[in-house]
Amino acid sequence: MYKGIVFDLDGTLVDSKLCFRTIRKQLGIPEGQWILEYLDQLPRQEKAAKLAELEQIELQAARNSDLYAGVLPLLEELRSKRIKLGIFTRNCSSVVRQITGKFKMKIDLVVTRDDGPPKPNPAGFKKFLETWNLMGHELLFVGDVYHDIDCGKQAGVKTALFTNGNSITNSNLKPDHQILGYDDFHHCIK
Template identity: 35%
Template sequence: MRFPELQSGFSLTDIDAVVFDLDGTLAHSNPDFAGLRAELGIPPGTDILAHLHSLQGQREFEAASAIVHRYEMDSSAKACWIDGARELVLHLQHQGLPLGILTRNIREAAQLTLSRLELSLEWVLTREDAPAKPDPAGLRHICQAWQLAPARVLYLGDYLFDVQTATNAGCRSGLYWPGEAPLPGYAAQADMLVPCYHGLKACWPR
């Protein structure tokens, strides 16, 4: 069990609600991004959604969107819990914290992932419900619905866009980064690094 690393000035006692990213954060459901970019004919690291929006022709856009849809649905059909994530969610629910999900995925794929996890939360926003991350609109909407100050809400994800979204919304950010892979440069921007959900559950205030 490995415990989270908190930046100076950040405490879990200040958190009244948690919003999660979905793919790669709660579930093993990330699409094969390398294969997807190769099939789309775009370089590694290219923002796939930005690429879609850059396409001018309707036929080209629809063809590329169909490829993205296929990859997202295929990965969601095989989704399963990340180690410790289910236990963390149940623990936070038991504590009475409001929980939600903000994902860049499409609604259909997100619902398929959630059905495989047997997880139901009141708030699940996809890129069809709010502008895609790192735009903070979706996260701000959830905070407003909960009537909570953004600084009292933790957004937990596994990528740069998640950290940026939290910062843009005025929320606190948590970066899930398991394993021995070197930390990315943007990890220093997160309020909390989470290498293990069991460790986060164990140190969450009761």
């Protein structure tokens, strides 16, 4: 059984209703560009201003967010099995604090873009593995997009794709587990 389970946030634990197309439009980011990476190469002042604007958009989305069905009971169950729980997200720390506070989620370790290079850079996994003293195969990463699975594989951890009831459309994607919903999680922790 896994000793640690790390979740992506948006689209995995919470339906945050973030529309990246709208965000790009609002911040003047060309379609198809990665938001954080685009902002990172802007002049310092412009970058700071746009990151602040992005954070406001994310905080507003967090206020309107909903947890996916079954998340809280699952987290409680995993906690009762003494499995460490983490969040690894491209979102910022203030948003994670707001969401974990709003839904009273107990998470042992959170890694956000404020802590280091954002996903899909796999460096953030080092923090989970070192803090919890785990080997890669003892850690499961649950995410909702291709880049999550790819990032987990690069870090040498096990991966699960949360599909929210959909079937996998990308055949290159070979997660260790596929989760339709959180009442369908038990096959991952047998």
